[in-house]
Amino acid sequence: MPIWINNSYWLVMPxxxxxxxxxxxxxxxxxxxxGAAADILQMTFKNVGVTPQNRYELLVNRVTNLIEEWAYFPKATDAQPAFRRRWNDYTKHGQLLLAAGRDEATKPSRLDNIAAAQTIPEGIMTSKTPVAKLK
Incomplete structure (x- = not known):
């Protein structure tokens, strides 16, 4: 369950x-x-999740209204983030608008193999082995 909670935030945090x-x-x-103008939202947690002591800052582009950056603080009291990454490269997946870009200032990174299937093969959610990319 902790892996699902962590990974879901990396994909669908907005x-x-x-x-x-x-x-x-x-x-x-x-x-x-x-350099884009943004509104900064702070996200903290109370009695929820596996890491309730974390804090995030989310930068929402004032023109697009999309989250375009996030900063992760391992402890809500930390003055500096452990990382600051872009949250960009938005693409429609069915009815969902999801971002694949997770670049740091000098380090490219992205989520690949994003799919939004209407149906999934039997047993895929209980399989102990990796599954092929859904299309």
């Missing part, structure tokens, strides 16, 4: 902003690593 136990706080205006 859809989890209103989960029970999530607290969002507006921190003001800022700029993304790419």
């Amino acid at each position: 859809f989890k902003l209103k989960d029970s136990g999530v607290t969002l706080t507006y921190k003001g205006e800022g700029k993304t690593m790419d």
Whole structure:
């Protein structure tokens, strides 16, 4: 279960902003690593998840209204993030708009093999072996 919770945040975090136990706080205006004007949201957790001591800062582009960057703080009290990454390269997957880009300032990174299938093969969610990419 902890792997699912962690990995789901890496894929669908914008859809989890209103989960029970999530607290969002507006921190003001800022700029993304790419210089875009953004609103900064702080995301903290209360009695939820496997790492409730974490904190995130989410930078929402003021033109597109999409999260374009996130910063991860292992402890909510940390002054500096452990990392700051882009959250970009949005693409439609069926009815979902998902971002694949997770670049740091100097290190490219992305989520590949994103699929939004309407049906999945029998047993795929209980398989102990990796499965082929869904199309």
